[in-house]
Every structure is written in C-alpha cells, then in structure tokens.
Amino acid sequence: MPIFALHTNVSSAKISDAFLSELSAKIAQLLHKPESYVAVHVVGDQKLSFGGDGKSPAGSAILKSIGSVGTSKQNNDIAKVLHPLIEKNLGIEQDRLYIEFVNLAASAVAHNAQTFG
Template identity: 40%
Template sequence: MPYLKLSTTASLSDEQSPQLLDQLSKLMAQQTGKPERYVMVQIEGGKAMLFAGNNQPLAYAECKSIGLTTAQAKAISSSLSRLLNDALQIPADRVYIEFSNCPAEYWGWNGSTFG
C-alpha cells in the first residue's frame, strides 16, 4: 500500500532504473514498516520540469500510504533526499515531496479495499 511516484529531470540509464526502483522500494518498506510485497514504486526520468526558475537537476515525489505518520514523512523526506543526491546528484533543496495518508477504506487492492 505504500506508493512512491518519482518524476525527475535526470535521465536514467537502462541500468540505473532497476537499481533505483529497488532502492526506493526497500526505502519505502523500511520507513513505513510495511512489507515490501505491498510497496509500489514508479519512476519517470528525463521529464521537462522547472523549479525556482531553472531546470537544474530536480525531482518531485508523491508518497502515499495507509497510516502514514508525520514522523515517517520526515524520515522518508530525509532518506529519499539523500538517496536522490547519491544516485542522481539532485540536491535536497531541489526536491519536493507530497505526502498523503490515505484511509484504508479508500485504498483498493485485490478486488476490495484495506478497510
């Protein structure tokens, strides 16, 4: 049920994409305390984006999960910013993250919902 969608100006090679997907999936599982089998991650690289009036490397992420706490959001923000800096050389001040705590009854899976 944790979902992370990452859009970035960074172009990702065929080798980078699977590695980054794996790292992001593990990060989301660890930071939310949910089994990785419920984590979904999506990356869109090479996007035309502008932040603070320029197109220097940047990223925007949408992070959604059932029961997401403010403490988890802060931890994910820190961990995700470090990962994006290490993997894609995107500085933390060029990353926006939108967090959503979704009620279980509004998260569908396997023909039903979690609530």
C-alpha cells in the same frame, strides 16, 4: 500499500533497476510495511523547472500510504532518508526536490479486487 511516484528531468537512462529496488526496500523499512505492497514509479525525462532552472536535476515526488505518514515527525524522518538516497542515485540536490506526503484512508485504496478497509 505505499505508493512512491517521482517525476524528474533526469534522463531515464540514469534510473537504474538497482535504484528502484533500493528505494522500494527503504520505503518498506521506513513505513514498517511489507515490501510486497510497495509500488515505486520513477518517471524520467520530464520537462521540469525548479526555482526557474529547468536544466539542473530536479524532482517532484509523492509518497502515499495508509498510515505511517502524515505527522511532522513521520514525514521528517522519512525525508531525512529519502532525500539523500535520491541525491546519491540521481544527482537531485536536496533543495531541488519536493516530497509530498499523503495519508490515505484504508477504504480509499483497492488491491486484489477489494479495498484495504
């Protein structure tokens, strides 16, 4: 049930369906989860300043999952793939993007009218 949310000052017009599909597939692969459980939410056109610069492309993201995130190794392995992917597709340089990792308890997430645990 990974949920990836990215808020960016990049124009929504530059956020393609192909990018969302690529991101979804990559997150499923990285977290060893079925892609049918992956949710990707990219919100463009945000007023966002990073390091005092509100004009250059920047972003703030959160990746939440039941397991598969949380350790330094897991988070670094994921970041090494997601940062370049986002830079390639949206032009957000890797030093202008934060990704927060949140490991959720199975009982904290509901889907299809029941929690995962």
